[in-house]
Amino acid sequence: MEDNNQYDELLVRYLFNEDRAGEKAFVENWLNTSEENRRYFDRLKKAWQLTDIKHDLAYITDEANLEAKWDRLEQHITNEDVEAENTARKPGVYRILIAATVAASLLLVIGLGWKFFINNKPAIPVVQHTEKKKDSPAFVVRHEVNTTGKEKRISLADGSLIVLANNSEVTYREPFTEKRAMTLTGKAYFKVVHDNTRPFIVTSGDISTTDIGTEFTITGFKNTSHIIVRLYEGKVVIKAVDTTNRRMKKDVYLLPGQEFVYGSKTALRTFTLNKQAAPEQLMQQEQAGDNPALPETADKPYFMFNNQLLGDVFDNLAALYNVKIICDKKDVQKIYFTRKYDRTDSLETILKEIGTIHHLTITKKDNAYIISK
Amino acid sequence: MPMSFNDTWFDKVAFKELFKKYYPPLCIYCRLKYGFDIYLAEDVVHAAFIKLWETRQTLNPDSSPRAYLYKIVDNLSLNTLRHEKVMQQHAAHLLNTTAEDISETTFNSIDLKELSAAIDIAIAELPEQMRIIFELRKYEGLKYAEIASRLNISVKTVDTQITRAMTKLKEKLSRFLILIIALTVTLLFKK
Numbered sequence: 001m002e003d004n005n006q007y008d009e010l011l012v013r014y015l016f017n018e019d020r021a022g023e024k025a026f027v028e029n030w031l032n033t034s035e036e037n038r039r040y041f042d043r044l045k046k047a048w049q050l051t052d053i054k055h056d057l058a059y060i061t062d063e064a065n066l067e068a069k070w071d072r073l074e075q076h077i078t079n080e081d082v083e084a085e086n087t088a089r090k091p092g093v094y095r096i097l098i099a100a101t102v103a104a105s106l107l108l109v110i111g112l113g114w115k116f117f118i119n120n121k122p123a124i125p126v127v128q129h130t131e132k133k134k135d136s137p138a139f140v141v142r143h144e145v146n147t148t149g150k151e152k153r154i155s156l157a158d159g160s161l162i163v164l165a166n167n168s169e170v171t172y173r174e175p176f177t178e179k180r181a182m183t184l185t186g187k188a189y190f191k192v193v194h195d196n197t198r199p200f201i202v203t204s205g206d207i208s209t210t211d212i213g214t215e216f217t218i219t220g221f222k223n224t225s226h227i228i229v230r231l232y233e234g235k236v237v238i239k240a241v242d243t244t245n246r247r248m249k250k251d252v253y254l255l256p257g258q259e260f261v262y263g264s265k266t267a268l269r270t271f272t273l274n275k276q277a278a279p280e281q282l283m284q285q286e287q288a289g290d291n292p293a294l295p296e297t298a299d300k301p302y303f304m305f306n307n308q309l310l311g312d313v314f315d316n317l318a319a320l321y322n323v324k325i326i327c328d329k330k331d332v333q334k335i336y337f338t339r340k341y342d343r344t345d346s347l348e349t350i351l352k353e354i355g356t357i358h359h360l361t362i363t364k365k366d367n368a369y370i371i372s373k
Numbered sequence: 374m375p376m377s378f379n380d381t382w383f384d385k386v387a388f389k390e391l392f393k394k395y396y397p398p399l400c401i402y403c404r405l406k407y408g409f410d411i412y413l414a415e416d417v418v419h420a421a422f423i424k425l426w427e428t429r430q431t432l433n434p435d436s437s438p439r440a441y442l443y444k445i446v447d448n449l450s451l452n453t454l455r456h457e458k459v460m461q462q463h464a465a466h467l468l469n470t471t472a473e474d475i476s477e478t479t480f481n482s483i484d485l486k487e488l489s490a491a492i493d494i495a496i497a498e499l500p501e502q503m504r505i506i507f508e509l510r511k512y513e514g515l516k517y518a519e520i521a522s523r524l525n526i527s528v529k530t531v532d533t534q535i536t537r538a539m540t541k542l543k544e545k546l547s548r549f550l551i552l553i554i555a556l557t558v559t560l561l562f563k564k
Contacts, residue, residue, distance in 0.1 A: 074385065
């Protein structure tokens with residue numbers, strides 16, 4: 001090993017990035033010539049690395065610091081546990097409380113083609129919380145990634161609720177001061193406690209959705225085929241992030257029961273509100289409704305309607321059961337219908353159900369059914 | 374004492390014990406292995422403990438929390454590298470270090486306070502001028518030429534002094550080097 005002494009200066013210069021012309025290649029070559037050379041260099045480098053962490057070691061082994069870090073962790077896990085308990089143990093009370101305090105609420109963003117982490121990330125399937133220190137020490141960036149396979153509830157400090165779908169992520173900065181801004185990739189349900197002074201803005205891809213007055217806004221996704229914003233309650237405005245966006249020249253204001261589809265075909269549609277359903281249920285229902293082109297079901301023991309216009313539904317039923325169904329188009333316009341039926345279900349039952357849901361009267365006359373308001 | 378999930382560790386008292394025992398070495402591990410600065414390393418380890426807490430009821434009661442923690446830290450670190458674009462920043466460092474794997478088992482046996490003291494002493498024991506030159510390069514980030522002009526000495530002297538400092542430090546810290554090195558820079562330099 002003594003022989004290597006002549007190389008020490010070279011190796012140290014190499015470590016300190018002080019190598020002169022041609023030296024780097026020389027050192028790398030030398031390292032390649034034998035295992036012994038590499039071992040020699042390795043020890044030198046480890047010593048160099050150890051001196052590198054001199055200050056870090058003093059800092060990290062400091063008892064007071066360790067206590068402070070524990071306090072931070074303990075606070076975090078305590079909050080988590082309280083949240084978990086609230087949602088698990090008293091859902092009824094919880095919902096009522098939310099309902100009472102929510103001004104604008106229930107906004108849903110869907111993106112097809114959101115990130116499928118599972119494919120490109122062999123990560124542990126968990127909800128990850130990452131906190132990043134920003135320049136201002138008071139702010140913490142929270143980044144929630146959900147790969148648990150089911151919906152994840154996130155309660156925000158302002159009382160708002162986010163239900164994050166699987167394979168989705170949301171990023172925001174706390175505490176909320178001027179505005180409550182978040183970025184969403186994937187799908188999430190938002191129940192926002194309105195605050196005039198702090199608009200709640202969700203950005204998703206090209207669009208952003210904001211809660212204005214007693215209202216609310218939302219955003220879109222990156223690199224997705226389309227983005228859907230669905231409003232269940234309150235009011236939101238949707239804007240293009242880029243004001244020169246040609247697909248969306250005007251802001252869109254949504255009313256409850258309306259959904260905005262942003263994509264190759266931008267459209268405003270309506271859907272059926274279901275006020276009883278829990279956020280998780282709503283999200284799952286949507287998922288089914290997001291695939292407008294479902295496979296033909298002719299060979300199946302059931303048939304289904306998937307977010308179809310009620311008028312079309314009646315036409316289909318008439319053909320299936322070989323009867324006449326008469327309705328005034330005005331009575332059924334803008335009503336969309338999603339439901340699955342067994343082929344053995346009687347037409348009478350089906351129509352009765354549709355009638356109940358959409359407040360329509362069904363009258364049978366000879367071989368025809370008459371639908372009226 | 375070998376802890377396992379079998380102990381009633383999932384109450385907060387036991388969890389705190391686990392934290393105090395493993396937080397510092399995990400941070401240093403993450404710092405050395407992935408080249409993160411100490412604050413990023415702390416964030417990663419913090420997240421790892423949260424994950425451990427959240428999944429505490431679903432873990433195999435016989436597995437070791439230590440091994441599990443190191444595993445989470447590895448996963449989170451790799452994710453961080455992949456996703457946070459720290460990539461570019463650390464690519465250079467990684468090229469130089471990832472090949473040699475820092476072994477979790479031996480690493481955890483290091484007494485960090487002892488190591489910290491040993492490094493401090495090793496540096497303090499260097500001859501004064503040598504120490505000053507070394508510290509200027511290492512902790513002040515001055516280049517050889519800058520040190521030379523500041524101390525009014527030749528670059529050659531700086532070169533020699535720093536080299537001597539490094540060889541001395543290597544000797545003084547030799548017992549720790551074995552623990553940290555799992556050998557092989559091989560991957561890196563194989564053509």
